[in-house]
Amino acid sequence: MSKKEPVGIIGAGSFGTAMANLLALNTDVLVYSRNPELVEQLRKNRFRFGVPLHDRVTVLNDFEEIAGRCQLILPIVPSDSFRAMMKSVTPYLEPSHVLLHGTKGFDITGVDLNDVPKLGIDRKQVHTMTEVMLQESVVVRTGALTGPNLARELLDGQPSGSVIASKFDEVIRRSTEVLSSSQLHVFSTHDVLGAELAGVLKNVIALGSGILKGYGLGKNVQAMMITRGLHEMIHFGRALGSDNRAFFGTAGVGDLIATATSSKSRNYTFGFRLGTGETLEEVRSTSQELAEGVRTLMITRHLAKNLRLRVPITEMLYQIVFEGFPIEVAMNYLITYPYEVDVDFL
Numbered sequence: 001m002s003k004k005e006p007v008g009i010i011g012a013g014s015f016g017t018a019m020a021n022l023l024a025l026n027t028d029v030l031v032y033s034r035n036p037e038l039v040e041q042l043r044k045n046r047f048r049f050g051v052p053l054h055d056r057v058t059v060l061n062d063f064e065e066i067a068g069r070c071q072l073i074l075p076i077v078p079s080d081s082f083r084a085m086m087k088s089v090t091p092y093l094e095p096s097h098v099l100l101h102g103t104k105g106f107d108i109t110g111v112d113l114n115d116v117p118k119l120g121i122d123r124k125q126v127h128t129m130t131e132v133m134l135q136e137s138v139v140v141r142t143g144a145l146t147g148p149n150l151a152r153e154l155l156d157g158q159p160s161g162s163v164i165a166s167k168f169d170e171v172i173r174r175s176t177e178v179l180s181s182s183q184l185h186v187f188s189t190h191d192v193l194g195a196e197l198a199g200v201l202k203n204v205i206a207l208g209s210g211i212l213k214g215y216g217l218g219k220n221v222q223a224m225m226i227t228r229g230l231h232e233m234i235h236f237g238r239a240l241g242s243d244n245r246a247f248f249g250t251a252g253v254g255d256l257i258a259t260a261t262s263s264k265s266r267n268y269t270f271g272f273r274l275g276t277g278e279t280l281e282e283v284r285s286t287s288q289e290l291a292e293g294v295r296t297l298m299i300t301r302h303l304a305k306n307l308r309l310r311v312p313i314t315e316m317l318y319q320i321v322f323e324g325f326p327i328e329v330a331m332n333y334l335i336t337y338p339y340e341v342d343v344d345f346l
């Protein structure tokens with residue numbers, strides 16, 4: 001990979017745009033948007049999410065050109081579109097490409113999300129984005145970009161830290177080279193599964209934290225929920241084959257703090273609105289914004305049942321979000337839950 005060639009991004013959403021402007025501090029960037037009208041509009045006014053696109057960013061509707069010119073490509077689309085996106089771009093990908101995804105959610109196969117409550121789900125049907133990239137393309141060198149990266153803050157030029165997770169030193173080196181700047185500190189890890197799972201699972205806890213705030217509760221119980229939520233994230237991580245370490249780093253606790261305490265997080269905000277009494281349908285129908293945690297909650301609650309995991313926060317959140325269970329009763333259940341010890345993992 002040459003230092004001079006551009007870096008590609010798939011997805012011109014809020015995080016894709018934030019990363020494009022950050023990468024442009026070091027390199028030329030080609031962003032793929034599937035929407036030709038948006039491409040046309042951005043070519044004319046060069047404003048997205050209220051900020052100007054950096055001069056080194058070009059938005060295109062031609063993935064073949066991006067694959068031809070970029071070896072390092074960052075797919076950043078919602079998890080429910082990720083496999084379809086991979087299927088559409090895979091004809092243009094070669095083994096020499098490097099894929100570093102920025103998506104925080106699960107892919108599922110063999111069951112429609114709406115049928116999960118009826119049919120259940122097992123581990124073999126749940127996939128990380130790294131698994132999807134490897135299943136759907138000839139690309140070998142893959143990685144995940146994770147950490148506390150609220151797009152709104154990044155778009156506004158605020159500093160942050162990211163984690164590049166990859167089994168390949170070359171992916172870490174090249175990604176670090178193009179992403180590091182005075183705005184972004186880049187950490188790295190070889191623990192891809194742990195870093196990915198931490199980023200995915202924390203969205204559910206952010207949803208819950210928002211619900212508590214919207215319901216009018218204070219910091220004490222919010223802190224308890226975030227802390228016990230971290231325990232559940234770790235239990236899930238272990239059940240899915242990861243170890244504990246990533247959950248205590250920037251990709252874990254770091255992203256959990258940012259997402260579960262910020263009104264700039266879509267997951268937290270979605271939960272906040274539920275906490276004020278709006279229904280799932282009311283929030284969904286009046287918000288264009290993506291809250292990955294809602295889909296992840298559906299998947300993890302049913303996976304937990306299948307794996308016989310003891311995850312009371314996930315269970316209560318599921319009942320509140322999808323079954324209209326009263327928040328007050330759920331709170332009482334959690335406060336009186338027979339947690340035996342404070343730290344219940346090694």
Ligand SMILES: NC(=O)c1ccc[n+]([C@@H]2O[C@H](COP(=O)([O-])OP(=O)(O)OC[C@H]3O[C@@H](n4cnc5c(N)ncnc54)[C@H](O)[C@@H]3O)[C@@H](O)[C@H]2O)c1
Binds near residue numbers: 012015081152
């Ligand atoms: N926004 C954040 O703060 C943030 C931070 C870190 C990670 N993420 C993760 O990044 C992912 C994307 O989030 P976002 O905030 O950019 O969402 P978004 O809704 O703002 O944008 C998603 C973009 O993906 C595009 N897209 C969807 N399907 C596509 C396809 N098949 N081919 C090409 N493009 C497609 C959409 O047109 C849209 O432009 C999510 O998994 C999210 O969890 C978001």
Ligand SMILES: O=P(O)(O)OC[C@H](O)CO
Binds near residue numbers: 104148266267290
């Ligand atoms: O999707 P959001 O807005 O809740 O942001 C979550 C990001 O993963 C923050 O790192």
